[in-house]
C-alpha cells in the first residue's frame with residue numbers, strides 16, 4: 001500500500017519559518033519521522049513538496065494510478081484552492097488533511113478549508129505530530 005504525502009507551499013522553509021507558529025522541526029525531519037512510522041505500518045510513501053498549486057493537482061491526479069491514500073498539508077492553498085479540492089474529489093482516494101498549527105485558533109481566514117469536506121478528516125494543532133496522527137488514521141482506514 002502506497003500513500004502520497006503532499007506538502008504545499010512554504011513548507012520547504014520549516015525549521016526557520018515562523019518557528020513560534022510552526023516549530024523548529026524541518027521538513028526533512030518530518031519526512032524522516034513519517035518514513036519511520038510508515039515502515040512500522042508496512043506502508044510505502046511517495047513524498048512531494050511543491051510551492052505550486054498546479055503541481056499539487058498533478059500529483060493528486062498521478063496518485064490515482066498507484067497510490068491508495070493521500071496525506072496532505074495544503075498549507076495556504078487550504079484556504080483558497082477549489083482546484084485541489086476538486087482533484088481530491090476526482091481521484092476518490094481517502095485523504096487526510098493535516099496542519100502543524102491549529103488553524104482554528106489563528107486568523108479567521110484560516111478556519112475555512114476548501115479541502116476538509118472532501119477529506120476523511122482534518123488533524124491540526126499538534127505540530128509535526130499532526131502528520132504522524134494523520135498517517136495512522138489513513139493506515140487504519142486502509143486496514144494496515
Ligand code: DQA
Pocket residue numbers: 009010011073074075076077078098099100101102103110
Ligand atoms: C499550515 C496552516 C496554513 O494556514 C498556512 O498557510 C500554512 C501552514 C499549517 O501546517 O499549520 O502554510 O497548513
